[in-house]
Amino acid sequence: MATCEYTYKAGEFDVSPQMKEDFARDGFVIVRNLLDAEEVEKLRQTVGGADGGMLSNAFESKDDTGRLVKVCLWKHPGNDVTGIIARSRKVAGTFEKLLGGEVYQYHAKVNIKKPQEGGAFVWHQDYGYWYNNGLLFPDMGTVFIAMDAADKQNGCLQVMRGSHRAGRIDHKRVGGQTGADPDRVQHLEKVLEVVHAELEAGDAIFFHSNVLHRSDANKSDRMRWGYLIAYNRATNDPVYEHYNASYTPLHMVDDSEIKRCTNMTDFSGKGFTDPADNKNISGVKVRGH
Incomplete structure (x- = not known):
């Protein structure tokens, strides 16, 4: 990986001018050890x-x-625990500095790709469909936090370096997903580098809402769990209500609150999504693992 990697160290980590420059140029930065082993385990227990x-x-x-x-x-x-992570300074605070102002959680999700059967995601930009939700500007971004090792074999995230500078690309239905115009993507692939964001558990990649990204199917014998939190600038409140969140103050907390949090079962107020209410996904409700 080139110059866009950093490592979280408690009490020392901050968004440097170099990190801002990397994010502006490449559209993403990787932060190693954003969550430590104890925090990852608490996250896994809360989710599943x-x-x-x-x-x-x-x-x-x-x-x-x-x-x-x-x-x-x-x-x-x-x-x-998922909410405290999303509200922590090392996660939300990092995006506030990368995006240049107050942010709130637009939505969050966990993606799970089972061994040998977990599916792929086509090339897309998050703003490619958030644009249709009344978001006037792409002042948005997502952090993908690996809950276990993510590599080429089990379908790690891939990003197209610098693709956010191409602006919003038209999107359309591809299978059960919403994907970027394949012809446009093909031309961009000829001039931009595709980076496989291979991460260990607790590592994270912060990426701009106009960065093209995708992932392959999980063809390994290992699970691939990812926790993704999308943030929107407070000044970019949607112009109409839709299935994701309008501006809601985040109430940021110190990083130490993640380990202090003992709530792994009370999910009140989160507003879980039914796929029937989201026009960009096609899904069927399931139970358990």
């Missing part, structure tokens, strides 16, 4: 604990080959 955890609200979405990805999607952070 013995009682089913948050996955009781999950649904399955098919890619264009019929492979499945399990998704759990919600609006607001709440006060459980």
Whole structure:
């Protein structure tokens, strides 16, 4: 990986001018060890604990080959471990500095690709469909936090370096997903580098809402879990209500609150998404793992 990698160290980490420059140029930065092993374990227990955890609200979405990805999607952070992570300074605070102002959670989700059967995601920009939700500007971004090792074999995230500078690309339905215009993507692939964001558990990639990204199917014998949090600038409030969140103050917390949080079961106020209410996905509700 080129110059866009950083490492989180408690008490020392901050968004440097170099990191801002990298984000502006490439559209993404990688932060190693954003969550430590204890924090990752708390996250995993909250999402898929013995009682089913948050996955009781999950649904399955098919890619264009019929492979499945399990998704759990919600609006607001709440006060459980996932919410405290989303409201922490090392996550939300990093995006505030990268995007240049106050942010709030637009939505969050967990994607799970099972061994040998987890599906792919086609090339897309998040703003390619958020644009249609009344968001006037692409002052938005997403952080993907690896909950276990993500590599080429189990379908890690791929990003097209600098593709955010191409602006918003028209999107259309591709299988059960919404994807960027394939012809446009093909031309951009000829001039831009595709980076495989290979991450260890706890590593994260922060990327701009206009960055083209995708992932392959999981053809390994390992799971691939990812926690994704999307943020919007407070000044970019949607002009009409829709299935993701309008401006809601984030109430940022210190990073130390992640380990202090003991709430792994109370998900009140999160606003889980039913796929029937989201025009950009095609899914069926499932239960358990």
